[in-house]
Amino acid sequence: MSDELDTRHQLTPAHLPEEPAPVLSGETALPPRPSTPPTPDDLHAVFDVPVKVQAVLGRSKMDIGDLLRLKPGMVVELDRRVGEPVDIFVNNRIIARGEVVLIDATLGVTLTEIVRKEA
Structure with missing residues (x-):
């Protein structure tokens, strides 16, 4: 083991430079986040982005054999009742x-009802 003094020290955030991170080739720097929440007018860039929207009335499980025997007019029982959302x-x-x-x-x-994601 060496008798030399250890001159290494830990850098704290106060020691770090306040320069932005370098932009890698092919990437663009993101603008700073605004301090106010976005309004619908701020979202024009995404208005034409297609999304898949589904309204699910209910679900059912069945064997493939039962599925293949389905004919027009037959009823498939779902896991929801009439009037449920x-x-x-x-x-x-x-x-x-x-x-x-x-x-x-x-x-x-x-x-x-709007469903909020639980944090």
């Missing part, structure tokens, strides 16, 4: 619940 998924993630509505000859869903 349907789940609304966007890109396979639940975002809301709602009620089925009929407008003219078109089915739709009225949102009744």
Whole structure:
């Protein structure tokens, strides 16, 4: 073991330079986050991004044999009751619940609850 003094020391955040991290080739630097929450007008860049929206009335499990025997007019029993809310998924993630509505000859869903992700 050496009798020399250890001149190494630990750097703390106060010792670190306040320079931004270098931008790697092909990357762009992100702008600083605004101090106020975004408004709908701030989101114009994503308005045309397509997403998959699903309204799930319910689910059912069955054997492949039963599935292959299904014919028009047969009833598939779901795990929900009449009047229970349907789940609304966007890109396979639940975002809301709602009620089925009929407008003219078109089915739709009225949102009744926004589902917040638990932290």
